[in-house]
Amino acid sequence: MAVKDYLRQRFFPQIWCAGCGHGIVMGGMIRAIEQLGLDKNEVVLVSGIGCSSRVAGYLDFHTMHTLHGRALAFASGVKLGRPHLKVIAPMGDGDALAIGGNHLIHAARRNIDVTAIIMNNSIYGMTGGQTSPLTPFTKRGTTAVFGTIDHCFDIAQLAKGAGASFVARTTTYHAKEMIKMIHDAINHKGFSLVEVMSQCPTYYGRKNDLGAAVDMMKGFRDGTVRKGSKKLEEHPEFVERGVLVNEARPEYVSSYMDLIEKLRGERENLEQGAASR
Amino acid sequence: MKTNIKFIQGNEVFAKAALYAGVQFYAGYPITPSTEIAEILSEVLPKRGGKFIQMEDEIASICAIIGASLTGLKAMTATSGPGFSLMQEAIGYAVMTEVPLVVVNVQRGGPSTGMPTSVAQGDVMQARWGTQGDHSIITLTASNLREAFNMTVEAFNLAETFRTPVILLFDEVLAHMREKIIIPGPGEIEVVKRLRTSVPKGTNYHPYLTREDGRLPMSDFGGVHRYNVTGLVHDMWGFPSTDPKVAYDLLHHLVDKLENHAELLARYKKYYTEDAEILLVSYGSSTRSALHMIEARRKRGLKIGLLELQTLWPFPRQTVRRECDGRSHVLVVEMNMGQICQEVKKAVSEPDKVFLANRIDGIFISPVDILRALNMIQGKGV
Amino acid sequence: MEEKKEVIINREWCKGCGICVAFCPKKVLDLDDEEKACWVNPEKCINCGLCELRCPDVAIELE
Numbered sequence: 001m002a003v004k005d006y007l008r009q010r011f012f013p014q015i016w017c018a019g020c021g022h023g024i025v026m027g028g029m030i031r032a033i034e035q036l037g038l039d040k041n042e043v044v045l046v047s048g049i050g051c052s053s054r055v056a057g058y059l060d061f062h063t064m065h066t067l068h069g070r071a072l073a074f075a076s077g078v079k080l081g082r083p084h085l086k087v088i089a090p091m092g093d094g095d096a097l098a099i100g101g102n103h104l105i106h107a108a109r110r111n112i113d114v115t116a117i118i119m120n121n122s123i124y125g126m127t128g129g130q131t132s133p134l135t136p137f138t139k140r141g142t143t144a145v146f147g148t149i150d151h152c153f154d155i156a157q158l159a160k161g162a163g164a165s166f167v168a169r170t171t172t173y174h175a176k177e178m179i180k181m182i183h184d185a186i187n188h189k190g191f192s193l194v195e196v197m198s199q200c201p202t203y204y205g206r207k208n209d210l211g212a213a214v215d216m217m218k219g220f221r222d223g224t225v226r227k228g229s230k231k232l233e234e235h236p237e238f239v240e241r242g243v244l245v246n247e248a249r250p251e252y253v254s255s256y257m258d259l260i261e262k263l264r265g266e267r268e269n270l271e272q273g274a275a276s277r
Numbered sequence: 278m279k280t281n282i283k284f285i286q287g288n289e290v291f292a293k294a295a296l297y298a299g300v301q302f303y304a305g306y307p308i309t310p311s312t313e314i315a316e317i318l319s320e321v322l323p324k325r326g327g328k329f330i331q332m333e334d335e336i337a338s339i340c341a342i343i344g345a346s347l348t349g350l351k352a353m354t355a356t357s358g359p360g361f362s363l364m365q366e367a368i369g370y371a372v373m374t375e376v377p378l379v380v381v382n383v384q385r386g387g388p389s390t391g392m393p394t395s396v397a398q399g400d401v402m403q404a405r406w407g408t409q410g411d412h413s414i415i416t417l418t419a420s421n422l423r424e425a426f427n428m429t430v431e432a433f434n435l436a437e438t439f440r441t442p443v444i445l446l447f448d449e450v451l452a453h454m455r456e457k458i459i460i461p462g463p464g465e466i467e468v469v470k471r472l473r474t475s476v477p478k479g480t481n482y483h484p485y486l487t488r489e490d491g492r493l494p495m496s497d498f499g500g501v502h503r504y505n506v507t508g509l510v511h512d513m514w515g516f517p518s519t520d521p522k523v524a525y526d527l528l529h530h531l532v533d534k535l536e537n538h539a540e541l542l543a544r545y546k547k548y549y550t551e552d553a554e555i556l557l558v559s560y561g562s563s564t565r566s567a568l569h570m571i572e573a574r575r576k577r578g579l580k581i582g583l584l585e586l587q588t589l590w591p592f593p594r595q596t597v598r599r600e601c602d603g604r605s606h607v608l609v610v611e612m613n614m615g616q617i618c619q620e621v622k623k624a625v626s627e628p629d630k631v632f633l634a635n636r637i638d639g640i641f642i643s644p645v646d647i648l649r650a651l652n653m654i655q656g657k658g659v
Numbered sequence: 660m661e662e663k664k665e666v667i668i669n670r671e672w673c674k675g676c677g678i679c680v681a682f683c684p685k686k687v688l689d690l691d692d693e694e695k696a697c698w699v700n701p702e703k704c705i706n707c708g709l710c711e712l713r714c715p716d717v718a719i720e721l722e
Contacts (some may be wrong), residue, residue: 002720003717003720004674004717004718004720005709007717008516010673011516011618011714012671012716012717013671013718014672014716014717016701016715018674018675019673019674019676019677019678019715020668022713023679023715023716023717024712024713024714024715025713026717027711027712027715027717028561028712031668031712032683040503041499041500041503042499044498044499046344051285054581057505057507057516057517060503061503061505062503063459063503063504064347064498064499064505064506064507065503065505065508065509065510065517066343066345066370066506066508067340067367067370067506067507068364068710070336070340070367070702072666073332073336073337073338073340073341073344074339074340074341074343074344075333075344076330076337076341076344077302077330077340077341077342077343077344077346077348077352078343078344078345078347078348078498080300080302080328080341080343080345081328081346081347081348081349081350081352081498082348082349082497082499083499085348085499086501100560102333102334103336103337103340104334106332106333106337108622130684138342143320156581157693172713172715173682173713175709175712175713176709176712212677213676213715214677214678214681214682215681217681217713218681221710223400248670256328256330259323259324260323263323263324263476264280264324264326
């Protein structure tokens with residue numbers, strides 16, 4: 001199928017600002033799902049609130065646009081409810097790491113088979129450019145006009161520490177790499193997280209004199225290195241890209257289905273959920 | 278023959294009733310005095326092929342059951358005041374997205390952490406107005422465990438029928454007391470199945486297009502119809518809309534679908550009301566003391582009766598008005614500072630005749646407490 | 660040899676951000692007077708598809 005066949009085309013052109021990286025991430029998600037050959041009816045997108053959350057409404061899957069930060073909690077209910085579904089949660093950095101931080105670490109800890117795609121643009125875009133937990137130290141936002149004295153999270157390290165069994169990081173510049181990572185994340189059995197560094201030229205770029213979308217993407221190109229690169233020794237300020245965690249660990253829903261099987265003495269066709277359709 | 282007579286705790290009854298009603302998914306977070314519900318279902322649900330998950334907090338719990346309900350499962354959670362506060366945001370989401378689910382709130386003393394092991398009925402208004410914006414909601418309660426069983430099954434039935442969250446507002450006394458109960462056999466109480474769309478694959482399905490009979494058939498996530506669910510004002514396809522007409526119609530639909538059926542939804546019981554000059558109005562466990570007091574006074578010739586409300590929201594205004602009007606006094610018995618008393622005053626023709634008998638100190642209201650209040654309003658002194 | 664694909668630009672959806680233009684390895688794209696992306700040097704195009712992958716507006720297709 002063509003990329004367009006996955007879109008709810010009547011809502012296009014989309015709402016995002018010119019040059020916003022979120023559209024590139026959405027494109028990456030579509031291509032990854034297309035490559036996996038998933039049936040549209042097998043895919044559920046659960047988003048939270050913010051610019052990133054709009055992805056859900058644009059794509060022709062089962063889609064939920066939920067509450068700020070709560071996407072992974074809703075997604076956990078969907079996944080445990082119907083284990084055969086592929087559940088993907090497109091989220092923003094404020095969405096996933098501030099208000100949704102608790103749900104993120106616990107989804108990771110449980111190792112529930114949900115894929116979190118975090119579009120990290122280091123700012124709250126929808127509300128007009130306030131600093132987020134991913135705004136780097138000294139960078140500016142409308143709530144930190146003198147530069148933030150908050151320190152930011154390292155999403156990958158946080159997810160790893162919390163127990164995520166697949167963690168990857170890339171940028172909107174590295175579009176091919178991103179598609180592969182999202183593809184592998186969805187395929188991974190367990191909690192998977194892909195952080196995509198995404199540009200917000202309208203707020204983050206403007207507040208921090210980073211130029212237009214193109215300049216910000218050049219920044220991703222020049223400021224990141226592949227995992228294990230020797231450049232990292234000379235330039236520790238460079239951000240590492242790549243699959244940073246990829247482990248096989250017992251997955252929550254599978255463990256639960258094993259428990260049911262053990263208690264009932266048979267593996268029922270519960271993959272379709274207990275309800276008749 | 279296996280007997281179904283049990284002497285069991287309230288929380289166990291709520292759990293058994295939920296299973297009777299067909300609950301398939303439970304997500305929750307431990308909190309006194311509701312925790313036993315989670316403990317029981319964590320053990321029983323997997324044995325029946327159902328799902329139990331202990332979430333990281335009450336916010337996540339209710340979000341998870343909304344997700345599960347959309348996949349077609351009957352879903353519930355249980356909590357108490359502080360957890361109920363955390364759930365309000367997502368209760369609003371369930372109201373807006375019309376997702377059937379059941380929330381048990383075993384009330385305890387508040388506000389805040391209050392008195393975790395003491396009884397109270399202070400969450401009546403929170404059940405009604407805890408989430409923001411104009412909306413309507415169904416809230417049921419009961420005063421004994423047999424009725425609590427029935428109301429729990431009813432809660433699931435109404436959630437499915439009206440596509441709405443239903444709150445079961447129990448309290449610490451009811452949850453922790455033990456009582457003899459005969460568990461109904463299969464088929465004894467009607468269990469409503471989810472209404473699913475008959476629209477075939479490939480034909481447009483509108484998740485928010487009301488049928489002529491007022492109902493909205495659902496389609497499970499993972500099924501053949503793909504649609505959008507959002508907490509934003511949305512059109513009949515479930516997509517966000519800023520059209521004033523869409524907003525107006527949606528808000529009216531959400532409120533009217535319940536408020537227009539307030540009398541149909543009214544569940545109540547009458548005791549000795551026929552000749553009663555004085556009428557007590559109560560609900561939940563405080564009804565027990567009210568009834569005890571009435572039966573004692575009746576023996577002394579006092580013409581006194583009781584209206585027990587089992588549906589608190591939508592408030593059964595007409596029923597209350599019909600039952601209260603013409604009495605010399607109406608005494609509302611509850612364990613809060615008059616949350617239902619105010620509603621009764623609003624409903625009746627002569628609000629000056631409506632009085633409150635209450636306790637708010639964590640001690641269960643006794644028949645003597647009610648009698649004292651009655652004597653006071655009759656000018657007999659304390 | 661495989662036939663060369665055409666770069667189709669959906670002018671309704673293009674917001675003129677210039678990402679495709681800036682990162683095209685063969686400089687075959689440009690923005691026109693209306694600030695819409697335009698395939699100006701088709702003969703130099705190597706069909707790498709990077710413009711399509713990086714377009715935030717899903718406005719570019721190689722067909």
